[in-house]
Amino acid sequence: MTKVALQEFLTPPAEMARRRGPQDEIVLSSRVRLARNLEGCPFPGTAKKEQRQKVLGTMLPAVESLKLMQNGFSTAMDALTALDKTILVERHLISREHAARNVGSGLVLNKDESVCVMINEEDHLRMQALLPGFQIKQAWKLIDGVDTELEKSLDYAFSPVFGFLTACPTNLGTAIRVSAMLHLPGLVLSEQIEPIIQSVNKLGLAVRGLYGEGTEALGNIFQVSNQMTLGEAETSIAERLEKVVKQIIEHEENARGTLLERSPKTVYNHIGRAYGVLSNAHSISSKESMNLLSFLRLGLELGHFPGVDRSVVDELFVQTQPAHLQRMHTGRLSGEERDLLRADMLRQQLRNMSRPVMQAPPGQADDSAEKTN
Amino acid sequence: MLCCICQEREATVHLTQIAGEKMQKVDLCEECAKAKGVNDPAAFSLADLLLGLGASQEVEKASGRKEAPCPSCGFTHADFKKTGRFGCPVCYEHFSDGLATLLRSMHKGVRHVGKVPKRFKQLKKALDVSDQLKTLQRKLEKAIHEERFERAAELRDEIKSLTGRTEGVEAP
Ligand SMILES: [Zn+2]
Numbered sequence: 001m002t003k004v005a006l007q008e009f010l011t012p013p014a015e016m017a018r019r020r021g022p023q024d025e026i027v028l029s030s031r032v033r034l035a036r037n038l039e040g041c042p043f044p045g046t047a048k049k050e051q052r053q054k055v056l057g058t059m060l061p062a063v064e065s066l067k068l069m070q071n072g073f074s075t076a077m078d079a080l081t082a083l084d085k086t087i088l089v090e091r092h093l094i095s096r097e098h099a100a101r102n103v104g105s106g107l108v109l110n111k112d113e114s115v116c117v118m119i120n121e122e123d124h125l126r127m128q129a130l131l132p133g134f135q136i137k138q139a140w141k142l143i144d145g146v147d148t149e150l151e152k153s154l155d156y157a158f159s160p161v162f163g164f165l166t167a168c169p170t171n172l173g174t175a176i177r178v179s180a181m182l183h184l185p186g187l188v189l190s191e192q193i194e195p196i197i198q199s200v201n202k203l204g205l206a207v208r209g210l211y212g213e214g215t216e217a218l219g220n221i222f223q224v225s226n227q228m229t230l231g232e233a234e235t236s237i238a239e240r241l242e243k244v245v246k247q248i249i250e251h252e253e254n255a256r257g258t259l260l261e262r263s264p265k266t267v268y269n270h271i272g273r274a275y276g277v278l279s280n281a282h283s284i285s286s287k288e289s290m291n292l293l294s295f296l297r298l299g300l301e302l303g304h305f306p307g308v309d310r311s312v313v314d315e316l317f318v319q320t321q322p323a324h325l326q327r328m329h330t331g332r333l334s335g336e337e338r339d340l341l342r343a344d345m346l347r348q349q350l351r352n353m354s355r356p357v358m359q360a361p362p363g364q365a366d367d368s369a370e371k372t373n
Numbered sequence: 374m375l376c377c378i379c380q381e382r383e384a385t386v387h388l389t390q391i392a393g394e395k396m397q398k399v400d401l402c403e404e405c406a407k408a409k410g411v412n413d414p415a416a417f418s419l420a421d422l423l424l425g426l427g428a429s430q431e432v433e434k435a436s437g438r439k440e441a442p443c444p445s446c447g448f449t450h451a452d453f454k455k456t457g458r459f460g461c462p463v464c465y466e467h468f469s470d471g472l473a474t475l476l477r478s479m480h481k482g483v484r485h486v487g488k489v490p491k492r493f494k495q496l497k498k499a500l501d502v503s504d505q506l507k508t509l510q511r512k513l514e515k516a517i518h519e520e521r522f523e524r525a526a527e528l529r530d531e532i533k534s535l536t537g538r539t540e541g542v543e544a545p
């Protein structure tokens with residue numbers, strides 16, 4: 001285990017944004033999460049403080065000693081600041097529920113943050129594999145390996161009939177949650193997102209905006225995940241989700257193609273305005289910047305910003321979030337102060353990015369990229 | 374304070390319900406409160422909110438209406454009704470009567486399919502065999518009843534070979 005502060009340990013957002021994965025123009029990341037509990041111990045929600053601490057005392061060394069966790073990061077939740085915890089949430093490494101935990105809960109991260117284990121969240125163990133791009137199978141293999149390794153030293157609560165026993169019966173059985181984070185500006189712009197969500201729901205999969213409230217999805221980012229965990233094997237759940245994601249990718253690609261063909265001005269307008277506001281604003285909310293960054297990202301994908309690497313935008317998706325902004329400043333920022341600083345950062349980061357070129361044939365975007373570099 | 378349903382948005386709707394002698398506080402965000410139709414705070418239970426309407430009746434059935442708390446953690450079916458969560462692994466056994474109905478309403482099946490921890494692999498095999506045995510036994514009785522003796526003899530052989538296999542494996 002590394003003995004540094006969390007914020008020193010975490011990969012800088014710029015480096016994070018350069019990590020690529022298959023089909024990451026649409027699939028931002030793939031995640032598989034497993035829930036496990038120890039036999040003979042009350043679930044964290046019922047357990048008394050001493051019982052939770054005992055479980056943490058068993059779990060931490062077991063997880064830390066995994067080969068995969070060499071040079072990783074391990075901590076009790078009460079050793080983290082509120083800011084640390086929010087940063088972890090913004091990086092999708094822990095749940096908001098876990099961020100609210102203190103004494104008796106813990107966290108172990110591996111070196112590249114692809115594996116994260118939460119101890120005493122709603123269940124004794126919540127372990128996730130998070131990979132960039134469309135890598136559901138790989139994420140499953142990764143976390144399956146961690147689970148099999150841990151099983152050697154931990155006695156899981158398991159029933160041959162009900163499978164892995166979890167605090168909430170909605171997670172019972174495989175206790176698996178497979179999810180993919182998708183960037184779908186084409187489906188949103190062409191107003192096809194609602195019917196798509198509905199048909200995906202009918203397949204027993206949940207779709208929700210990753211940021212924002214209710215059905216609103218900030219940044220046109222959606223998360224697709226399985227809901228049912230009992231009565232279907234892990235691999236089958238993962239394959240089903242994979243198939244559905246493939247179809248959504250196809251729909252998104254078609255939507256982009258059709259939009260460019262039928263109403264290119266709508267697309268150009270969104271991209272142009274996003275560029276205009278993001279690179280010139282002096283105050284901007286996290287909500288607005290998220291939505292505009294989505295169109296900037298789309299513009300990059302479509303080849304309208306020759307010579308600019310997409311990681312510039314992906315980094316900003318992370319950096320413009322409240323806790324990430326706050327960490328670069330001493331003294332607590334108010335919402336308005338954050339909006340000013342967010343705009344400053346955006347102008348600074350985008351200062352070398354030229355206006356979008358709307359006539360560039362998408363096929364030649366790569367060539368011009370090399371020349372301008 | 375976070376909404377207890379989505380665990381994401383700030384809770385702005387705060388409800389207190391009194392169940393027995395206990396007071397239960399529920400904090401919801403506006404969205405979830407609206408989505409769950411919480412305008413009559415006296416008439417809902419958390420299990421309903423978390424697991425879908427009607428869940429608490431299923432839970433009541435699931436607990437066999439027995440008032441006895443879980444011998445391991447002391448959880449009662451009222452606790453489950455309130456939180457939508459069980460207290461400990463033993464709860465699943467204790468409240469198992471009728472649990473299937475609840476599970477059927479939220480899952481694809483009511484029996485686990487998939488990964489089995491190493492130390493349970495033997496046990497699982499035994500359980501599968503005991504299931505098969507029960508089915509064969511039923512078929513055998515039916516065959517005898519219908520006086521299909523040839524079929525009955527076949528079934529008896531099958532049963533014999535299965536029971537041979539379970540020897541040395543402890544049934545759960
Ligand atoms: Zn809510």
Ligand SMILES: [Zn+2]
Nearest residue numbers: 443446461464
């Ligand atoms: Zn119990």
